[in-house]
Amino acid sequence: MQKLLSTFLVTILLLLACAPMAAYAQEAKPETSAAEAPAAEPAKPDPTGANIGTAADIVGYAANGPTKEDLAAMSEKEPLAAKVAEAAGKNKISINFTWTLICGFLVMFMQLGFALAETGFTRAKNAAHTMTMNFMVYGIGMLGYWICGYALQMGGAGPFATLGGGGTMDTEFAISLFGKDFGIFGLKGFMLGGDAYDVAIFTMFLFQMVFMDTTVTIPTGAMAERWSFKSFVIYGFFMSMLIYPLYANWVWGGGWLAMLGKNFGLGHGTVDFAGSSVVHMTGGVAALAGAMVLGPRMGKYGPDGKVNALPGHHIPMAIAGCLILAFGWFGFNAGSTLAGSDLRIGVVATNTMLASAAGSVTAMFYMWIFYGKPDASMSANGLLAALVAITAPCAFVTAGSAVLIGAIAGVLLCVSVFFVDRTLKVDDPVGAISVHGVNGAWGLLAVGIFADGTYGDAFNTVDGTVKGLLYGDSGQFLAQCMGVATNFVFVFVAFFVFFKVLNVFIKNRVTPEIEREGLDAAEVGVVAYPDFSLNKTHR
Template identity: 45%
Template sequence: MRKRLITIGLVLTVLLAVWSTPAFAQGGDPDGAATLAADPWAPVNFVWVLLATVLVFFMQAGFALVEAGLTRAKNTVNILTKNLLDFCIAALAFFAFGFALMFGGSGAPGLESGNAFIGTSGFFLLNAAYDVNTILLWLFQMVFAATAATIISGAMAERTKVETYLAYSFLVSALIYPVYGHWVWGGGWLGELGAVDFAGSGVVHAVGGVLALIGAWKLGPRKGRFDAEGRPQTIPAHNVVYVVLGVFILFFGWFGFNAGSTLAATELRISIIAANTALAGVAGGVLVMYVGLMRTGRIDVLATCNGILAGLVAVTAPCAFIAPWAAIVIGAIGGAIMLWATSFTERTLKIDDPVGAFAVHGATGIWGVLSVAIFADGTYGDVAGLVAGSTSLIVPQVVSVVALLAWTGSVGFVLFTLLDKTMGLRVPDEDEEKGLDVSEHGYPAYVSEPQSA
């Protein structure tokens, strides 16, 4: 099976390269001269978007460290491998199919055709190979697509076949994420309805979080995660340093994620967006820290880390449209929702989500989308919610959440069911017991004693 998959992958890569070759001479503005003539500030904005892209790309390292740290040492190589390769797979999938499905019809060079439900132009960037504006948009959006795919990894950690993981990373980046993204960001029907999601609480995080929940449910819990009566049993994190460092990296990258979504440094709202991002993250962390302190008399740094991430996820949709005080409220509520969703997932649903991917990204991402309708104050982009005396966003935001759940839930269920029936989702019991580092990759992450020369 592995040799067959590798052969298929190589053949597809060659075909894609041959197919793309004729496009190299095409492009709307290959040297940027027209862009410069139209906007002298374009270089500043280009550098800003490229900087934000690099920051979001570096978040992959944060996800890898958080997932590796929260799981067991015997699976570290496997987790790092998945987080490294899902970026590579997602980039190719978004290049070939995802970008066209998401932004076809937006009107940029090479993206002229599309409809309210799906984009129909821009596949393989064939008609915009050297258009500087389209390529910039692709690069920035590609790292967002990779983030959505990476979120799923943590929920399915320590018991998933690596080949199957790469297969669903491709399909998520090529189809599931782009279609809902088109509805909101690509000129689709939700955007026309008035739904707002500035940087992706729903488009990126809730999509990834809902898929993570479905994948973990279809996969089943790790051995020993629940006792005979169904009570959850703790499987300790193996490296708290990894987790905390990973959260620092994610927090750092989030400034690119949110403020970079202006797509222009000349949009000076970036200062408010960055401040709101910081305040929501710390508010989520502080709330979770104090809840734990009141419950146990101790500070749980791992729960606090997830509280920070929950606050960041929650503010991602409204960050441009709210005042700093609202960012604190949204982030704190995000932390509380994360705690509830974590308990609900494991105690009620009996689903094993090792990193809390659904709680942090799914449940809190949904809250972020809904919070726009409450806290947007009308000071930017004419986006006004209840605090500004407007009810106009309530229906669009609720419909957007329902559409997200319906699309992601139904297609995700079909995807994981088909993969389970064909490639198989789960490793054999003996491989899980041994650890995926040895069984899937042939070597451990840590050497327990010196090796001879």
């Protein structure tokens, strides 16, 4: 435990040392001369929201409406019209704030869905351990993200237009190659201090944090039933403070993948509306690396390589968890507009629902046709796989495309589970690698194929709407492929090395005796089902 605490404290101190870089980078930022352009007023934080939401926030107003001088003249000549315009702008931003926060609360509720699904799909003797990992991910992930993860991800992404503020998140560390800037990570917003004390920045933190926590949760299922709790804790901080924020910055924080369109004409750059790759593929690839390093559970594979089933102890619990996840997913996808005033939310939510239905049905029929029974666990995972797949393209595709994307995801889930289990010989108790990793990649590619050009104007600062291969933009598909390849290489290498190095200091895996007896009492101090502890049939 002393080694664990010392390692954690050293990590915190090293990452907090990055905070002064933000001030240095801002001071070193080149100034625009007066001859080139009029000096702009520096952005100021607004911790009360008193100055957020103005006439300039009315739809289309900032681009096509009056200048500041016109506003001043309107206030003098038509004070009532000016007040109405101000109220309309304030109301629009207030709606967006409320929508974003409520959707963030829905995504937070998904934590319960993950906990129930993963615990139900694992064995009774490890139920308390699996549930505790899913519970503590929330606190560990949030604190790590607060310390530096949010800053690395979103420190250069401001202002947040739909929330009317956040302009102080304006510093991105970038490198220059081929005459182009490649954003790597943000440098503002550490610990939500200083000029990050702003209502829009805090609201964005809450919404982005619950997405990050979803990512951190995913490997707890693939690595369940043999992962030591000490290793899990260190992993939680490493993911939330460093690996997730970096890839998320590249796609969502204005980083280099997002700028592939602006810099190289590849569509709108890598487009991931709600996180098929940023959230799910990142978690799935990390799960693959971790499960490979840990090795399979005892008894999973026989001496001759035969695959032995180790069934979960509570399928009703697991299916209930999947349905809770499906409910929270409406906040996940539709909430990613960050705007209740964006009426595309109706399309996003309906596409999400249709895809999930298709995925559960195709997974059911696949198992029924090829294995003789409509497997309940595969049907439930098919629903989740389709939700993962539709997460990136949900805002950009038609209903028919959403159903097709979900249907493919359901079949892909079944094929992938057996491939991972039987060919790769990677033990994944809940199918997280296939649900999140494989279908996260499929979802990102689906944008580059099915985006129909009706939505996404100016997405990633590129004029025009988002179009895929079927609608004439091969560049968009290439940008999506680059996003998938980057995610797999970066996340897999980072976590494979991380778990190998960590194992030198803190063992990733519990002892055979603890694994055989069950991780509950030994690792978290409580037994989920004490009345069953002496009944081997329940183990």
